[in-house]
Amino acid sequence: MAKRTRTKTGVGVARDVPVSMPLLEVRDLTVEFATRRGTVRAIEHVNVTVGKGETLGIVGESGSGKSVTSFAVMRILDRAGRIAKGSVVFSGVDLTTASDSDMRDLRGREMSMIFQNPRAALNPIRKIGRQIEDVLLQHAQVGNRDVGEHAIQMLEQVRIARPRERYHAYPFELSGGMCQRVVIALALACRPQLLIADEPTTGLDVTTQKAVMDLVVELTRERGMSSILITHDLGLAAAYCNRVVVMEKGRVVETAQAETIFSKPAHAYTRKLMRATPRPGVSLRDLLPEGDRPRVPAPKSSDTHRAGGTLLTVEKLVKEYPRKREVGLFTRMFGPKPPIEEEVFRAVDGISFSINRGESVGLVGESGCGKSTTSMMLMRLIDKSSGLIRFDGDDIGEIPARDFAKIALRKRIQMVFQDPTDSLNPRYTAARAIADPILRLGEAADRDDVRARCKELARRVGLPTELLDRFPHQLSGGQKARVGIARAIALKPDLVVLDEPTAALDVSVQAVVLNLLQDLKDSLGMSYLFVSHDLNVVRLLCDRVIVMRAGQIVEEGETKQVLSEPQTDYTRELLNAIPHPPV
Amino acid sequence: MSEANSVLRHARYVISENPITGFAFAMFLLIAFVALFGPYIVPHDPLASDTAATLQPPSLKHWFGTDQLGRDIFSRVMVATRLDFVIAISSVILVFAMGGLAGIASGFFGGWTDRIVGRISDTIMAFPLFVLAMGIVAALGNTVTNIVLATAVINFPLYVRVARAEANVRREAGFVQAARLSGNGEFRVLLMHILPNIMPIMMVQVSLTMGYAILNAAGLSFIGLGVRPPTPEWGIMVAEGAGNIISGEWWIALFPGLALMLAVFCFNLLGDGLRDLVDPQRRT
Numbered sequence: 083m084a085k086r087t088r089t090k091t092g093v094g095v096a097r098d099v100p101v102s103m104p105l106l107e108v109r110d111l112t113v114e115f116a117t118r119r120g121t122v123r124a125i126e127h128v129n130v131t132v133g134k135g136e137t138l139g140i141v142g143e144s145g146s147g148k149s150v151t152s153f154a155v156m157r158i159l160d161r162a163g164r165i166a167k168g169s170v171v172f173s174g175v176d177l178t179t180a181s182d183s184d185m186r187d188l189r190g191r192e193m194s195m196i197f198q199n200p201r202a203a204l205n206p207i208r209k210i211g212r213q214i215e216d217v218l219l220q221h222a223q224v225g226n227r228d229v230g231e232h233a234i235q236m237l238e239q240v241r242i243a244r245p246r247e248r249y250h251a252y253p254f255e256l257s258g259g260m261c262q263r264v265v266i267a268l269a270l271a272c273r274p275q276l277l278i279a280d281e282p283t284t285g286l287d288v289t290t291q292k293a294v295m296d297l298v299v300e301l302t303r304e305r306g307m308s309s310i311l312i313t314h315d316l317g318l319a320a321a322y323c324n325r326v327v328v329m330e331k332g333r334v335v336e337t338a339q340a341e342t343i344f345s346k347p348a349h350a351y352t353r354k355l356m357r358a359t360p361r362p363g364v365s366l367r368d369l370l371p372e373g374d375r376p377r378v379p380a381p382k383s384s385d386t387h388r389a390g391g392t393l394l395t396v397e398k399l400v401k402e403y404p405r406k407r408e409v410g411l412f413t414r415m416f417g418p419k420p421p422i423e424e425e426v427f428r429a430v431d432g433i434s435f436s437i438n439r440g441e442s443v444g445l446v447g448e449s450g451c452g453k454s455t456t457s458m459m460l461m462r463l464i465d466k467s468s469g470l471i472r473f474d475g476d477d478i479g480e481i482p483a484r485d486f487a488k489i490a491l492r493k494r495i496q497m498v499f500q501d502p503t504d505s506l507n508p509r510y511t512a513a514r515a516i517a518d519p520i521l522r523l524g525e526a527a528d529r530d531d532v533r534a535r536c537k538e539l540a541r542r543v544g545l546p547t548e549l550l551d552r553f554p555h556q557l558s559g560g561q562k563a564r565v566g567i568a569r570a571i572a573l574k575p576d577l578v579v580l581d582e583p584t585a586a587l588d589v590s591v592q593a594v595v596l597n598l599l600q601d602l603k604d605s606l607g608m609s610y611l612f613v614s615h616d617l618n619v620v621r622l623l624c625d626r627v628i629v630m631r632a633g634q635i636v637e638e639g640e641t642k643q644v645l646s647e648p649q650t651d652y653t654r655e656l657l658n659a660i661p662h663p664p665v
Numbered sequence: 666m667s668e669a670n671s672v673l674r675h676a677r678y679v680i681s682e683n684p685i686t687g688f689a690f691a692m693f694l695l696i697a698f699v700a701l702f703g704p705y706i707v708p709h710d711p712l713a714s715d716t717a718a719t720l721q722p723p724s725l726k727h728w729f730g731t732d733q734l735g736r737d738i739f740s741r742v743m744v745a746t747r748l749d750f751v752i753a754i755s756s757v758i759l760v761f762a763m764g765g766l767a768g769i770a771s772g773f774f775g776g777w778t779d780r781i782v783g784r785i786s787d788t789i790m791a792f793p794l795f796v797l798a799m800g801i802v803a804a805l806g807n808t809v810t811n812i813v814l815a816t817a818v819i820n821f822p823l824y825v826r827v828a829r830a831e832a833n834v835r836r837e838a839g840f841v842q843a844a845r846l847s848g849n850g851e852f853r854v855l856l857m858h859i860l861p862n863i864m865p866i867m868m869v870q871v872s873l874t875m876g877y878a879i880l881n882a883a884g885l886s887f888i889g890l891g892v893r894p895p896t897p898e899w900g901i902m903v904a905e906g907a908g909n910i911i912s913g914e915w916w917i918a919l920f921p922g923l924a925l926m927l928a929v930f931c932f933n934l935l936g937d938g939l940r941d942l943v944d945p946q947r948r949t
Contacts, residue, residue, distance in 0.1 A: 118678055463842055487845050497846055505839030509861040515843075522848035569843065 101175070104131040105308045106155065111168035113147075113154050120256050124150040124163070124331040131309045132276065132370035137299070137338070138317030140312045142329035143588035144559070149310045149327070152278045155310075156195055157185050173275065191221040193276040194269040196298075198284050200261035203268075204253040208262045211237070211249030217271045225486060236267040241298060257403040258449075259290035263297065270301060276382055283318070287615060292659040295322055313589065316359045321343055321661035328352045358593040360618040360660060362645075366600055369593035369622070393609050394437040394460070394577060397461070399469035399479075401430040401455050429455040431633035432469070437577065442603060442610035444624035444641065446617055452633040461497050462486040474576065491575035493523040501584040502562035508555040509663045512565045513550040516540070519572045520586070539568040544598060556588055560591035564598070579611045585621065596623060618660060621645055629653050672851035679941050692931040699743055700750040708735035711744040711897045730907060738917060739877050741897040748898050749812050749928070752809060753878040756816035757871055764821045765867055768828025773836055773855050779829070786822035794819040798881060802890045812891040816878045816910050827870050831863040850862030869939045877931035899925045 108130040114121045123148035132138045142148045153159045155170050157177060170177040172193065177185065189195075197203045205213055214233040218224050224232050230249075237245035240263040253261055262282060279298060283291035298398075299322055302309045313319050319326050319340070326343045328336040329349065336349040347353045358369050405427050430452040437443050447453045457598055458464045458469060462483050471479035478491060486492055506515050516536045521606055526532045527550035540547050543564040563583065570578055580599065584592040598625060603610060614620050620641070622628055627644045629637040629652065637650045648654045680687040704711075709727075723730045729738035771782035778807035789797065801815035832855075835841060845856045881941070885891040885901030892898040899921040906917025 461846065463845060484851055486846050487850050492846070492848050497843075499839045500844060501839055507840040507844070507858055507862070509839075518844065518849070519847035566843070569847070654828050 104133045105136075105173060105312075106130075107171045108133040109150070109169050109171070111151070111154060111170065112166045112488075113150050113159065114166045116162045117166070123166075123332060124572075125154070125329075128168070128329075128332075128334050130327055130334065134275075134308055135303075135306050136324045136325065137302065137309045137311060139323030139326040140310060140329060141314065141316055141319045141326055143314060143355070143590065145331070145492055147229065147327040147332040148329050149280055150332075151310055151604050152280055152310060155209050156189060156278065158189075168503070175208070189223070190217055190269075190274070191223075191272045192274050193278065194272070194274045195391075196262070196265050196269050196277065196279040196282045198281040200258060200265045201239065201253060204261060206253050209252060210256070212263070214267055214271055217268055221272045222270050230478045232271075233440050236271050237264070238263070239270075239301065240267045242267075257290075258286055258538065259294060260295050262286065262290075266294070266298060266301070270305075270307075273305060277307055277308060277311060278312070280312045281314070282311070284314075288450065288617075288659040290654060291318075292661070295661075298322075305479065315661070316589075316660040317361065327356065358589040359663045360589075360622055361594075362618070362621070365539050366597055366622040370597060374594060381453075391439060393439045393441075393474055394611075395470070395472040396436065396456075396460070396469040397434045397472075398432045399430055399434070399456065399471065399574070400428060400432050400457065401424040401452070401459060402428050402467040428633050430459070433526050433633070433635050435628055437609050437611060439576070439609050440603075440610055441626065442612055442624045444614060444620035444627040446614055446620055446627055446628060447630035448615060448656075450632075451630045453613050453630050455579065456630070457497070457581055457611065459504075460577075460611065461495060461579055462492075473566075478572070486522060490523075493519065494576045495579075496562075496573065497568040497573040497575075497579040497581060498570045498583045501586050502559060502566050503554060503586070504551075505566050506562055508554055510563075511553055512545070512550050512557065515554075515565055516550075516568045516572055519582060521567060536568075536574070539572055540564075542571070542602070543568045544594075558593065559587050563587060563591070565596050567595075567598065567602070571606065571608070574606060577609045577610060577611065579613065581613045582615070585614075592619070599623065616660075617656060619647065629656070678940065681940065682827055683938065685934055689934035689938055692927070693935055695745060696750070696928055696931060700747045703743040703746050707737075707740035709740040711741040712895055713737065720909070720917075722914075723916055725823045728903070729920040731916075732902075732917050733909070736895075738902070738920050741902060742899070742921050743901065745897040745899050745921065746924070746928075748809075748892065749879050749882060749925075750895065752812055752816065753875050753887065756813040756820070756878050756882075759813065759866065759873055760817040760820045760824055760874070762873055764819065764824025765828045765863075767853060768825035769822075769832040769859060769863060771825065772829035772832030773859060774851075775821065775833075775836075781917050782825060782829075786825045789818065790822045795881065795884060797889060798885060802885055807890060807893065809892060812882050812885055815885070816881045819881065820874050820878065824867070824870060824876060827866060829864060831866055832859055834857050835862060842941070861948060865942075871934035872932055872939050876929035876936075878937040879928050 107176050111128040114128050114550065115124055121190060122477065128137070128147070129141070140148045140151065150163070150398055153163070153166055155172075155177065157180075159165070168178070170357070172188070175457065177188075178607050180188070193369060199528055210235045211230070215229045215620075218229050218232055219226070219625045234245045234249055237248055242248050242260060248256070253264070253492055277298070278643040280317070283294050286294060295318070298309070311319060311323055320343075323340050326338060326340050326348065327334055328343070329419050330351045335521050336343065336347070336352045338348070343352065344356065347356050354371050357371060360369065361493065403426065410621060433452075433456065435443070445453045445456065457464050459479075461476060462481065465527070466479050468479065469479065473491065473495065476597070477519065478486070478495075481489065481491075511519070513533070513536045517532050520526050520532055520535055524535075526535060536550060537547050540550055545561060545568065549557060549561060556563075581597070584595050587595060596619065599610070604609070610623070612620060612624050626639065627637075628635055629639045629644070631652055637644060637648065637653050639649075644653060645657065697946070711789070713736065715731070717735065718731050719733055721727055721731045722736075727737050727739065729742060731737055732741075753837060767785075771779040777890040792800075798815040798819050801818060802811050805811040805814070827828045830868045841854055849857065881901070882891065883898070886898050886900030887904045889904070892901060893899055903918045903919035903925070906914070906919070906921070909917050911916075
């Protein structure tokens with residue numbers, strides 16, 4: 083750590099603390115939130131230490147208090163939150179008693195933070211270069227004259243190509259991964275001693291995740307910084323952290339070296355979390371906690387899935403979107419004709435595949451590869467540009483999307499959506515949501531009949547029937563997912579498209595939902611098209627995999643074969659990017 | 666059942682956090698009561714003139730005094746509540762139906778629907794709104810119906826904008842797609858799935874424009890358009906009393922003006938309160 087001249091005298095933080103002393107020591111920290119129903123303890127008696135140059139992972143599911151811990155360290159809890167007990171000692175200074183102006187000075191200069199959504203963390207109407215300059219000037223790191231050069235250097239360090247040009251870019255002109263790099267540049271601009279990364283790669287593609295995480299680790303190591311990585315992904319924590327802290331319901335349940343926590347998890351919760359994390363070499367049933375296995379061992383579906391013949395055939399399917407271009411009247415009349423290929427953007431570029439009865443097919447690719455567009459076309463929610471969609475002999479591609487809702491075929495193709503919260507009408511009870519397709523397309527006799535069928539469906543998906551009269555905001559994420567699944571299977575469809583049905587769920591809930599989906603498929607004989615970016619999840623549920631990139635299919639085959647012997651570089655790259663806990 | 670309970674609990678919380686909302690709600694109940702029963706409980710006939718008792722200051726017999734024709738101002742203010750209320754409510758209902766539906770349709774369908782509705786509301790907003798209302802009443806004739814119509818027309822863009830924005834953000838929401846998969850046609854999705862979600866925010870808009878509608882109706886009457894004397898109406902009464910303020914008979918204009926102010930005030934406060942009530946940010 084080189085001594086640097088500091089133009090602004092900050093708080094008395096020792097820059098060169100002795101090695102024996104941890105950089106950050108959180109002792110017995112308790113944070114309370116004042117809510118309408120009295121005070122709620124978000125975290126209780128949390129003890130965490132971060133040594134110099136160490137990378138600490140805090141792992142837990144939603145509601146475990148991992149983010150609250152980091153907010154308390156940074157003292158950026160919202161108004162209702164209060165540090166009730168304990169101390170946070172950073173380089174010998176107790177942050178719980180530091181003044182607000184001292185904290186402002188420390189934040190950004192000595193400790194900084196990367197948030198989950200990079201786009202939200204950047205000011206949308208300010209050039210990214212300027213935003214980096216703002217931080218540098220705020221903490222008086224450099225003079226007014228050199229600040230521009232410094233900002234460009236920072237962009238260069240976070241591997242943004244053509245930094246001089248990108249200095250003038252606005253956040254919306256950059257991809258999600260690029261935005262996260264800019265946020266990292268912002269966080270590291272003042273050479274802080276501690277970096278807190280709160281789910282820095284959630285929402286990014288696996289390959290981007292790998293690039294961003296590699297960058298963070300490399301930069302922090304280079305500068306001898308300490309960092310805290312907050313994540314729900316055990317694999318990610320294992321791959322990038324020295325030590326891991328596991329939190330559950332506001333308490334630290336286990337702290338250990340990264341290697342030991344995965345080889346010998348001591349606490350029951352850690353073991354449960356480990357089990358539930360999809361990883362190579364395990365089957366779907368292994369994800370469930372011991373003693374919670376399904377009553378009937380499900381037959382391995384690979385021998386049944388080809389029995390029924392082809393259900394869905396897609397041939398040379400294309401979806402084009404017009405590129406939005408502002409062309410003035412003058413140019414339109416007298417200007418040169420724009421080149422034809424610029425006119426449209428092909429989201430799906432001539433793909434062909436088929437799905438057999440009772441088969442589940444995975445559609446994998448990174449964001450923007452056209453997998454969602456494909457599933458929307460198959461669902462007949464949007465119209466295709468050209469190509470053929472043949473479902474059980476009928477050319478459903480020819481029926482306009484807006485008329486499809488009313489025809490009989492509608493009930494044979496259903497979907498489970500990505501976000502269970504977003505896909506339920508906030509004004510409908512669970513029962514009403516499940517009943518909707520029955521009322522519209524089913525032939526139920528009367529209200530009692532509908533009610534009875536709702537109850538039966540709820541039992542099928544494992545939703546306690548007394549929850550049927552609740553509204554979505556009164557249900558947990560897993561329960562909402564079950565309602566969405568019950569709605570999709572209400573009419574006993576032949577084909578169900580699963581659009582990342584577990585992306586918004588915790589791993590333990592994901593394990594249960596994936597098992598439920600497998601059980602339902604076995605008992606109802608449906609076919610699944612499983613759309614996902616996560617190859618580890620696809621591996622568990624699918625017989626065949628289709629890998630898409632830029633609107634085209636790059637690889638297709640049996641799941642086992644594609645995952646063990648990928649034929650293309652792209653699939654290999656996708657597989658390598660997945661962080662794995664050490665086996 | 667549990668939803669009704671939770672709404673009640675939430676309402677109690679909002680009122681206890683901001684007592685003014687409770688006050689506004691109480692005032693609203695009072696105004697509604699007077700509007701319903703005013704004509705049966707007033708001490709004097711609002712239309713009966715008494716040449717022996719003209720221009721009397723407030724007293725125990727005539728609480729708000731009397732006007733140039735000796736009519737009891739308290740009775741007239743009370744009775745006028747119903748007419749002003751009816752005008753405001755019917756115009757708000759009218760604009761809620763027209764603007765709300767047009768707005769939802771334009772936000773949901775986009776394209777040409779959006780363009781046509783958008784240009785209509787742009788055209789309306791191109792005029793000074795009160796002048797437009799004057800013009801409509803002057804052109805169509807001096808009747809209560811036309812005041813209602815004019816008030817509705819000038820509020821149209823406000824409703825369109827709120828409904829359009831709210832419908833637009835929900836257009837591609839998961840639950841809307843799910844509704845399509847369940848076999849709901851486009852109009853059914855609009856009415857059964859999107860509309861209920863927009864209702865709360867529209868109710869806030871209703872309350873906020875109620876005050877404005879009352880003010881507008883009174884304003885039209887004040888300048889001689891709309892309700893004709895001797896019908897008791899706050900705007901006319903203020904107009905009638907305006908000339909007398911300079912000669913010292915302040916009570917003729919003051920009390921109807923005060924009633925007007927309180928009514929508008931009440932609806933604005935109620936709107937703020939309702940906004941807190943339906944704002945999901947405050948539901949923790």
